[in-house]
Amino acid sequence: MTSEEIKKIVTEKFPDKLKEAKILGFEPSFIVEKGTLLEVCRFVKESKELSFDLLSCMSGADYPDRFEMVYLLFSFSRKHKMSLKVQLPKDNPEVESATAVWKGADWYEREIAELLGIKFKNHPDLRPLLLPEDWNEGYPLRKDWTGKDFIKMPDVK
Amino acid sequence: MNQEISEIYTEEFFVNMGPQHPSTHGVLRLLLKMDGEVVLDMVPHVGYLHRSMEKIAENRTYYQYIPYTDRIDYVSAMFCNQAFCMAMEKLANVPVPERAEYIRIIMVELNRIASHLIWLGTFSLDLGAITPFLYCFREREKILDLFEMVCGQRMTFNYMRVGGVSRDITPEFVPMTKEFVNYFLPRVDEYEDILTQNPIFLSRTKGVGLLDQKTAIENGVTGPSLRGTGLKWDLRKDEPYSVYDKFNFDIPTGENSDVWDRYMVRIQEMRESAKIVQQALEKIPEGPIKTKTAAVFKPPAGEVYVRIEAPRGEMGFYIVSDGSPKPYRVKIRTGSFSNLTVLPIISRGWKIADLVAIFGSLDVVLPEVDR
Numbered sequence: 057m058t059s060e061e062i063k064k065i066v067t068e069k070f071p072d073k074l075k076e077a078k079i080l081g082f083e084p085s086f087i088v089e090k091g092t093l094l095e096v097c098r099f100v101k102e103s104k105e106l107s108f109d110l111l112s113c114m115s116g117a118d119y120p121d122r123f124e125m126v127y128l129l130f131s132f133s134r135k136h137k138m139s140l141k142v143q144l145p146k147d148n149p150e151v152e153s154a155t156a157v158w159k160g161a162d163w164y165e166r167e168i169a170e171l172l173g174i175k176f177k178n179h180p181d182l183r184p185l186l187l188p189e190d191w192n193e194g195y196p197l198r199k200d201w202t203g204k205d206f207i208k209m210p211d212v213k
Numbered sequence: 214m215n216q217e218i219s220e221i222y223t224e225e226f227f228v229n230m231g232p233q234h235p236s237t238h239g240v241l242r243l244l245l246k247m248d249g250e251v252v253l254d255m256v257p258h259v260g261y262l263h264r265s266m267e268k269i270a271e272n273r274t275y276y277q278y279i280p281y282t283d284r285i286d287y288v289s290a291m292f293c294n295q296a297f298c299m300a301m302e303k304l305a306n307v308p309v310p311e312r313a314e315y316i317r318i319i320m321v322e323l324n325r326i327a328s329h330l331i332w333l334g335t336f337s338l339d340l341g342a343i344t345p346f347l348y349c350f351r352e353r354e355k356i357l358d359l360f361e362m363v364c365g366q367r368m369t370f371n372y373m374r375v376g377g378v379s380r381d382i383t384p385e386f387v388p389m390t391k392e393f394v395n396y397f398l399p400r401v402d403e404y405e406d407i408l409t410q411n412p413i414f415l416s417r418t419k420g421v422g423l424l425d426q427k428t429a430i431e432n433g434v435t436g437p438s439l440r441g442t443g444l445k446w447d448l449r450k451d452e453p454y455s456v457y458d459k460f461n462f463d464i465p466t467g468e469n470s471d472v473w474d475r476y477m478v479r480i481q482e483m484r485e486s487a488k489i490v491q492q493a494l495e496k497i498p499e500g501p502i503k504t505k506t507a508a509v510f511k512p513p514a515g516e517v518y519v520r521i522e523a524p525r526g527e528m529g530f531y532i533v534s535d536g537s538p539k540p541y542r543v544k545i546r547t548g549s550f551s552n553l554t555v556l557p558i559i560s561r562g563w564k565i566a567d568l569v570a571i572f573g574s575l576d577v578v579l580p581e582v583d584r
Contacts (some may be wrong), residue, residue: 077516079304113546126516
């Protein structure tokens with residue numbers, strides 16, 4: 057299915073819940089409202105025409121005014137792709153866990169929770185994944201993070 | 214002493230396997246819940262090799278980060294180079310000369326063979342066969358010599374650049390690589406003679422560690438482990454990037470999704486890679502090897518996700534650029550990360566010796582998981 061067709065199906069199903077975004081290589085992309093994220097995920101996975109069965113990659117980023125989660129989806133049976141984004145507030149970022157839809161989200165969410173400090177509601181097991189057990193220096197992937205061994209490299213023009 | 218065997222008191226117990234264990238290939242700790250010799254459940258603990266690759270990326274320029282990508286998966290560093298450079302090229306719309314694409318393909322396919330050789334060697338070592346290990350490293354040595362000839366490095370190449378490669382192949386490289394491929398193809402038969410129909414090997418691998426297709430896809434398993442379940446999916450064929458559409462090669466798949474099938478897929482992949490190298494050497498055009506790019510690379514603001522078929526599955530780079538010379542955010546998606554998550558599912562109910570075989574068949578490289 058082409059990206060235009062996917063766009064049409066998804067926007068018809070969720071009018072005024074989606075905004076367009078742009079991720080090169082994984083189009084179409086949408087910004088989903090936080091509350092409807094799981095609903096959209098379920099729909100794109102279970103709908104016969106879309107059937108996005110693979111969560112190819114999942115990531116988060118810290119922006120000056122918000123956090124953003126990115127879900128890069130792919131369908132083995134239909135051979136098409138799309139991406140979803142959800143924006144979270146700076147104070148108390150919290151989002152529904154995608155593990156209910158794609159089990160593969162498990163470790164990705166554990167990683168993001170520990171490195172970016174985003175909370176995932178209803179995640180089965182949100183233990184830290186990568187950092188040492190006695191880590192108490194905050195969330196390293198946040199932009200305002202400074203650790204005791206962290207040296208900022210000079211700016212390049 | 215007349216006590217019946219069934220009356221002997223037994224209980225479940227925990228075993229800590231790793232982080233330093235010869236068959237965990239890197240630093241992985243498996244907390245096993247055992248009933249005698251049978252694995253009831255397990256919790257993998259990773260992170261011992263975490264080097265905060267993604268944070269480092271935000272603090273370096275794009276060019277400075279290329280050598281770091283070598284360290285993501287040092288067994289197949291060319292792929293990390295290629296994926297990162299392709300992501301940057303897509304972001305800034307940099308064309309790549311055709312000769313450079315051919316050189317890249319020769320390099321990554323040789324690297325795929327080298328990587329599968331390491332896997333085959335250590336996998337057979339885990340199963341108690343020492344000879345294939347020696348054979349594999351003998352052949353891998355020759356590939357590393359070829360790499361050294363071109364880019365001066367044997368493991369961490371730092372070879373690819375935005376818009377091409379750092380240096381041209383030397384005149385001796387083409388005949389020597391041809392000679393290597395001709396030498397290598399019969400060697401694969403040699404490995405197969407030792408392993409494929411060996412009764413001990415068969416009883417250790419046939420029907421062991423079944424990974425069904427649904428579980429694999431649900432958990433994001435990609436690469437040879439997914440093809441072992443019978444799904445014919447390879448990014449080189451189904452989503453051709455670079456100049457892969459100009460070559461003739463097959464996508465080997467398995468039928469029973471057991472350890473043996475995953476072994477067989479990789480063995481055949483080595484042959485296919487050798488075929489691709491052969492064709493690329495025949496067809497390689499003359500011309501420039503690099504598009505000229507600015508001394509300080511500043512891609513336009515935007516986001517990109519590029520994925521390629523690495524030896525361990527899909528390798529992808531998600532890059533957010535804010536238009537400055539440093540990336541705003543880099544996320545590295547690696548095959549091993551997702552492939553490792555199915556280990557607890559597929560090794561439940563198997564003996565601890567089978568666990569070693571199952572884990573080996575997933576071909577997990579730990580630095581790639583921890584980054």
